[in-house]
Amino acid sequence: MQEERRLAVLRAIVEDYVTTEEPVGSKALVERHGLGVSPATVRNDMAALEDEGYITQPHTSAGRVPTDKGYRLFVDRLTTVKPMSTAEKRAITTILDGAVDLDDVVQRSVRLLSQLTRQVAIVQYPTLSRSTVRHVELVALAPNRLLLVLILSTGRVEQRVVELGMDLDDEALSDLRSAVNRAATGQLIAEAVAALAELVADGPVSSATQVVVETLLEAMSDHRSDERIAVGGAANLARYGDSFDSAVRPLLEALEEHVVLLKLLGEASTGEPITVRIGHEGPYQQLASTSVVAACYGPGEEAFARLGIVGPTRMDYPGSIAAVRAVARYVSRILDEA
Amino acid sequence: MQEERRLAVLRAIVEDYVTTEEPVGSKALVERHGLGVSPATVRNDMAALEDEGYITQPHTSAGRVPTDKGYRLFVDRLTTVKPMSTAEKRAITTILDGAVDLDDVVQRSVRLLSQLTRQVAIVQYPTLSRSTVRHVELVALAPNRLLLVLILSTGRVEQRVVELGMDLDDEALSDLRSAVNRAATGQLIAEAVAALAELVADGPVSSATQVVVETLLEAMSDHRSDERIAVGGAANLARYGDSFDSAVRPLLEALEEHVVLLKLLGEASTGEPITVRIGHEGPYQQLASTSVVAACYGPGEEAFARLGIVGPTRMDYPGSIAAVRAVARYVSRILDEA
DNA sequence: CTTGGCACTCTGCCGGCCGGAGTGCCAAGG
């Protein structure tokens, strides 16, 4: 079947281009891969592939380079799962098992991902919205000042200092503490917000209760932590010094814009375990020559948040996909246990 | 005085080179700066400055470029304090006043510094060692599982989940909680460590107490947070696309190595309010063409931690110094209030 | 000590040339 061979040619082009970083010609192709045909035949196939838009040539009579459409076909139909090496698996378990808290898990994941893929890694902190309230603690710093600590099931801790505008004795404090915990503990954030709002709406309450509940509500609906992400591995961009203007500069600029990164990660959250966005498929003109490989993670079947890597379209997709998936799975398992 | 004029020439060279990024010649110099002498005179001065090692020429008969020694003289003797514009002052106050907790302060500072200086900014998290224990909270997740929350005066919160290996009823839990707090609250970390150690050494204690105290000790002596830093503004490196290999690549690589960054910040912590390291003055060969401007910050007179910026030797020193100092002061004031 | 003049040097740029790599097409063969 010539159709089959064409796909083989496309795959060979992608693989070669990814490693050599140079347009690949028909002769080099038949030499490096054992396709048992002549360069001329490959040229015909290449012409066909070019007509269909899968590859292109930078200049007349240079080698061919995959287009975004070509990469897309490659990842959709030509990618065989590349299992992680045992060394890589060991790296994942040893690095992640050492984590002491949520922050640590996230930070280690970023480092791990960027090392495994040699690309820029992004890990989103678990969102508040799906987590439940584990505990609310009130600590008296002074008679009229409290430290509020809000502990969530995902391991996030939010803290606020509040001025009460009145003094509170120990008994009142402990009453307030248990009232608040009765309303909030064990509930989803949204439920806790409702219950706390009810608490102050129900009847006349002290100004202390008032301000404490208000601050809690604000801390809960504060979506800052929804938007929090960790980024790492920017040093890997140094490898792409050649295509500085086309690939490195825009990506470097995007890395500062956490909102943009979140959108990149979040896009196409169709139930797929792994999503791959290639080049111009995204909304950002600037990032037309970068790709994103992302996955959801979270305890159990829940998808709390996302993690992934960003790199030039010319990247090792099978390797990146395998690494992202493996890390996402392992992080999920860790969160499961906690 | 010809000596005075020579310094003026050096200053002019530095200023011009920083803005134009190109070697500066004698003619352009007298035109742009109002030194009332002829190019020939300036050439003589330049020859002298070159003999003394303050400037150099990239090629015979190109303009002159400052050496590290030249920059050093510039910052030590020729820099007049450049006051912040009111817009900049306002930016500092509005951005930093919005911070809700310590993490937020640090992150906002990084963003602010990198925006003000258009360089890469680094902020070290306050160290544990000088802070005191504000409160220890124990939350029962299950009869045999506790969540430990360690709250420090700097606003840091450390949390750990512990398996007790036995069940604990409410009363025992509250006893344990008050015992631990009696020992630790209000103490410096080092003192708290000693007091807690004594607590278990003093007599036979339950396995629950044992494991809780051990975990607390570990969390306190865990110097992970000593080494924590926040980095931002890497996008500013994009401006230096030309000198990619000499300046951007090594810096990009160093940014991942937080240990290296810490050392850069920490170096030369001689009581000076602001330290400036220029080019090869540091221990890292790779970073021979980058400079660091750093300052200490912390509540009151205490220097808890450091913050600063990193950039190419060819940077705007007066501006950077002013920005770093202003941010350090304001952050200190905020920590003072908290 | 300063200044104008002058010869010198080096870089950066432009245009032309050439070799190499790779293609597209064609005609022959299975």
Add this chain to the structure above:
DNA sequence: CCTTGGCACTCCGGCCGGCAGAGTGCCAAG
């Protein structure tokens, strides 16, 4: 109908020489 060898063609990248411009160093005069 597909494959293959041959061949002419195109285009990039590197190399060379010449040229203008910028800047210097030196010298002699003020």
